[in-house]
Amino acid sequence: MTIRIGCGSGGAPDLVGPAEDLAWRGRLDYLCFEALAERTLALGHVARRNGAPGYSPKLEARLRAVLPHCAAQGTRILTNMGAADPAGAGAATAALARDLGVRLRIAVVHGDDVLPLIGPDTLLPETGGTVAGFGRTPIAANAYIGHEAMARALAEGADVVIAGRVSDSSLFLAPIVHDLGLAPDDWTMLARGALVGHLLECSTQITGGYFADPGYKEVPGLDDLAFPLAEVAPDGSAVIAKLPGTGGCITPLTVKEQLLYEVHDPTAYLTPDVTADFSTVTIAQVGPDRVQVAGASGRARPDRLKALVAFDGGWLAEGGIGYAGPGAADRARLAADIIRSRMMRRHGFQGELRLDLVGLSSLHATAGPTEADSQDVRLRGALRSPDRRWADLLLEEIEALWMGGPAGGGGYRGTVVPTVITQPTYIPRADVPTRLTWIET
Structure with missing residues (x-):
C-alpha cells in the first residue's frame, strides 16, 4: 500500500493553480494545505480584531479550485487555513460546498487557542522576562498542536479537516498515522512521517523555487513551477515527486536543502509529534524528478508544546x-x-x-x-x-x-x-x- 499525499500550499502567498493541477491529475489520497507562518497567524488575529474573518483569505479560492476534483476522486483534504478562526473557516467551507453541490463531512479541530493559560507570570524565553514585564496586552495565544486530532478526524470519516495552529509537518503526518495505523509511541515511524511532512510543507521550495540561483543552481520552468507530492511506503520511506509536464525539478540537492530548512539540530528536530533524527536519512535519485528518502529515526516527543x-x-x-x-x-x-x-x-x-x-x-x-x-x-x-x-x-x-x-x-x-x-x-x-x-x- 502506497499513500499518495500532495502539497496544495506551503504558505499563505502560494498560487492556486498548482494545487488544482495536483487535485485533478495527482491521483491523490490526501491533499494538504499548509498556510500558517507566525506572521500569517498574527495577521489573522489583526483581522478578527477589525471584524473580518480570522481564517486564511485564500481559503475559498483554494477550496473552490480543488473540491470538485477531490470529491470526485475521493481525495481527502487537511489544512491549517483556519488560522485564528477555525470555526469560521469550517462554516465558510460548508457554505462553499453547498454552493458547489458537494457533499462533505467536515471536521474542525479546536484546542490550539491557549490564551486562558497565559498569565502575568508566563515566561517569554526570548526576552528573558515575563508577560507582565513585556509591557503589552496579550490578545491571543496559540499552541502548536500535533497530528492526533486530525488523525482522529480521518478515522471518524472526515472528508475535510480544518485546524488552526497545527504544526506544519503534522498536517502530512496525520494521514500517514491513520492509513498505517501507527502506535502513538512508534517514534521511528512517526519520525519518518514527520520527515515526509517536513519535505512537503514548503511546497515549491523542494521543486526548485527557493533553490533557484541563476548561474549556480539552474531550475527549468519556474514560470510553471509544480507543487510536490509524496508516495509513502508502509515502512515510512517515501518518494518525493512532481507531476509530469510541470516546471521545476526534484533532485537530491533540492531535497537536501529542504531537509535542513529551519532545522537547528538534525539529530533532534523537535516537533509536537516526535523528536526526529534526520542525520540517518538516506537520499537517492530513483528516476527523473523522483527522489527517495528513507531511514529517519526518532525518540519521544517533547513534554511541552511551543505556543505563540x-x-x-x-x-x-x-x-x-x-x-x-x-x-x-x-x-x-x-x-x-x-x-x-x-x-x-x-x-x-x-x-x-x-x-x-x-x-x-x-x-x-x-x-x-x-x-x-x-x-x-x-x-x-x-x-x-x-x-x-x-x-x-x-x-x-x-x-x-x-x-x-x-x-x-x-x-x-x-x-x-x-x-x-x-x-x-x-x-x-x-x-x-x-x-x-x-x-x-
Missing part, C-alpha cells in the same frame, strides 16, 4: 519616497536626516524610528555598498506606536519631502496598519486538550 503569544502592537506606519540619478544616495541620506530631525527634535518622538536607504544594502543595515553608489535609492521610514498620531505624522513628513527637498523626490507611498507583536512560550502538553466539531453538507 500575540500582543497588541499598536500602529505600524511605513512610507517611502524615491531618488534617482547622480547623487541619489546623498539626496536620500539628506532626506533621512530631515525626517529624523523633524520627528525627534521638532515633534519630540521618543520611540524607535527606522530609516533605510533601499538600494544601499538596506536589508543588511550596512554602512553602504562596496561599489559605486546606486543611482536608484528609496528612503523607507517606519515606526510603531500605540498612538496613531505618530504613525500619521511620519507619513505626513515623508510625503512633504516631495516639495520640501531634497531635489528629485518622487513616488511617495505610505500605509498605516494595526499590528500585533508575537513572542513564543512553552506550555505543558497535558494542559492543551483538543476536540472536534462536525459539519455535514
Whole structure:
C-alpha cells in the first residue's frame, strides 16, 4: 500500500493553480494545505480584531479550485487555513460546498487557542522576562498542536479537516498515522512521517523555487513551477515527486536543502509529534524528478508544546519616497536626516524610528555598498506606536519631502496598519486538550 499525499500550499502567498493541477491529475489520497507562518497567524488575529474573518483569505479560492476534483476522486483534504478562526473557516467551507453541490463531512479541530493559560507570570524565553514585564496586552495565544486530532478526524470519516495552529509537518503526518495505523509511541515511524511532512510543507521550495540561483543552481520552468507530492511506503520511506509536464525539478540537492530548512539540530528536530533524527536519512535519485528518502529515526516527543503569544502592537506606519540619478544616495541620506530631525527634535518622538536607504544594502543595515553608489535609492521610514498620531505624522513628513527637498523626490507611498507583536512560550502538553466539531453538507 502506497499513500499518495500532495502539497496544495506551503504558505499563505502560494498560487492556486498548482494545487488544482495536483487535485485533478495527482491521483491523490490526501491533499494538504499548509498556510500558517507566525506572521500569517498574527495577521489573522489583526483581522478578527477589525471584524473580518480570522481564517486564511485564500481559503475559498483554494477550496473552490480543488473540491470538485477531490470529491470526485475521493481525495481527502487537511489544512491549517483556519488560522485564528477555525470555526469560521469550517462554516465558510460548508457554505462553499453547498454552493458547489458537494457533499462533505467536515471536521474542525479546536484546542490550539491557549490564551486562558497565559498569565502575568508566563515566561517569554526570548526576552528573558515575563508577560507582565513585556509591557503589552496579550490578545491571543496559540499552541502548536500535533497530528492526533486530525488523525482522529480521518478515522471518524472526515472528508475535510480544518485546524488552526497545527504544526506544519503534522498536517502530512496525520494521514500517514491513520492509513498505517501507527502506535502513538512508534517514534521511528512517526519520525519518518514527520520527515515526509517536513519535505512537503514548503511546497515549491523542494521543486526548485527557493533553490533557484541563476548561474549556480539552474531550475527549468519556474514560470510553471509544480507543487510536490509524496508516495509513502508502509515502512515510512517515501518518494518525493512532481507531476509530469510541470516546471521545476526534484533532485537530491533540492531535497537536501529542504531537509535542513529551519532545522537547528538534525539529530533532534523537535516537533509536537516526535523528536526526529534526520542525520540517518538516506537520499537517492530513483528516476527523473523522483527522489527517495528513507531511514529517519526518532525518540519521544517533547513534554511541552511551543505556543505563540500575540500582543497588541499598536500602529505600524511605513512610507517611502524615491531618488534617482547622480547623487541619489546623498539626496536620500539628506532626506533621512530631515525626517529624523523633524520627528525627534521638532515633534519630540521618543520611540524607535527606522530609516533605510533601499538600494544601499538596506536589508543588511550596512554602512553602504562596496561599489559605486546606486543611482536608484528609496528612503523607507517606519515606526510603531500605540498612538496613531505618530504613525500619521511620519507619513505626513515623508510625503512633504516631495516639495520640501531634497531635489528629485518622487513616488511617495505610505500605509498605516494595526499590528500585533508575537513572542513564543512553552506550555505543558497535558494542559492543551483538543476536540472536534462536525459539519455535514
